[in-house]
Amino acid sequence: MRLGLDAAESARISLSAIMANKGRGALTALGIIIGIVAVITTMTAANGLANTFRESFSAVGTDVVYVSRMPWVMVNDFFLYRNRPRIDLEESEQLSVNLRGRAIVNPTINMNRPVKYRSNTVESAEIIGTTERQVMVSSVVPRDGRFLMPFDVQYRRFVCIIGDEIRDRLFGDTNPLDREIYIGRNVFRVIGVMPKQGGSAFGGPNFDLQVFVPVTTFEKLFGGRTAGRDVNIAVKAPTQEALADLEFEVIGEMRKIRKLRPAEKDNFSINKLDTLVDAYNNVMGVVLLVGLAVTGISLFVGGVGVMNIMFVSVTERTREIGIRKAIGARRRSILMQFIFEAGVICLFGGLVGILLAWLLTLLIDATLMPASISPGIILLALLISILVGVIAGIVPAYKGARQDPIEALRYE
């Protein structure tokens, strides 16, 4: 009960003290405001980056493993991988046969080539040789027209499905279906248009700049294995849970296809979303660390500012401390009064900081990337600001609390 009364009196007197020195309080809070803005912005940016990342690589699929010559993220030196044999379409076909009924297998080959329609050119379109099974792996289907059919692949037809940005830049408002475009020096007929997907952050692919052609046509024109281009084999598990088991089956089947002896190491790599997520987490860890270091420094500086002003406040009110002690205030009451005051200044800074960070987040959301403040972050920011206040207030408050009442009453 007594603690509650102390708290009420502390609140009352510290608020009136702060109101009596509004400008000083506001300036002091500035340090905290900056710190809190830094806290929230760091967290929000980290969250936003994580979301953007997830979006960018959503096409990778959580239930797909990729068999490639190279790992996506190199953990060893490049020379360990460069002598590996390239993966070719026969191996993909073999894998598909071996995994029949257990997984969907789709080979792809990529390269960049300019695409042209009349006088319009897109310089760096990503040309992807693939099969009709592409849609089963990525589950993105054309917005207009159709995707590849087995006979397109079987007969090496010169047909393509274009991404939304390619369509926009080559055709504008014209309907692209059944028009003929140049990929390099070859003419392909547009049979489908993919929906707008976006994504290009973090070096992820820009889906809207992709052009799909039959992998067989691709191989015939641009060469598969011989031209130094790798085939990537996507293997899609029936469920996400089955992926882990499937990964080992794929390794086993690939070793069989390549006739590797037990002692030999894999001469291919298995890639999956987790590989990217791990790499991403490493990068984000550093980003967060730097952000938190900056935040910590600004909060420390802000806290020192608060401590400084609390020393001033305690000195100014020496006489008040004397009066309070004379009429019966214990040390703890005086201590609480000043800690409360420091806490309130910092809480005010925290609230303003949250407001500013919120505006900043809206700005980031509108310009850079999707971002939003979560209630957890707001709560954390409030806790941090109060904590900084309490810590910054302790030493000055203690100085006030142990004043000798006689000396304090004599203070002018």
Added chain:
Amino acid sequence: MSASREGAMAPAAGHSLAISDVVKTYVMGSTEVNALRGVSLNIGRNEYVAIMGPSGSGKSTLMNVIGCLDTPTSGTYLLEGQSVSELSDDELADIRNRQIGFVFQTFNLLPRANVLHNVELPLVYAGVPRAERRKRAEEAIARVGLGDRAHHKPNELSGGQRQRVAIARALVGNPSIILADEPTGNLDSKTGEEIMQMFDDLHAAGQTIILVTHEDNIAAHARRTIRLKDGLIESDVTTGVQVRAGHGAPGG
């Protein structure tokens, strides 16, 4: 010239405070200053005492000891039968809160708090619940005739009114002793008289009052005058005569 040294005797029951052989030595740099050099003093309930003496006589030190703001270097001090000479800071704060009502020369009100808040402050530190606190503070304010000023800030009041607020604050916790240090020192003589009248009334109502003053006409309100000199009691005279007419029968 030591008259009626009651204090040398063992503290008797019924005494509000009993001080015996109190010595207070301050260390100032390399020199020791003996502010009190063996003071013994009993003050009974409902006494009206003036402590006088020139500056440097130890009067302020004695007041600080009596007011539990300071502890004696040696000697004993019983306040309401409780020894307070060896208490911790917080214990002394509790004693001041319950037993002592201070009235200072410079009023010492909290400038940002209104009259009501100033007066209820001792009760806040005593842990009295809000409603009761407010009721008792309002009673005390009414008792000093400032019922209509409860929500004014000290800087909106005259000096006399401020001192009344201080008296209300001293009264609100029902202390054993009201300890007034030059209560009229910052007031004009007319207002000073009004304040002294208030002390007279409080005494008549049964309150123990100790005045610390260097003015004879203020000390004349008291029934007993203790003069200090060089850290010792020089004289202790009980007049038993009420100087001002018409304020209750002489007690005794």
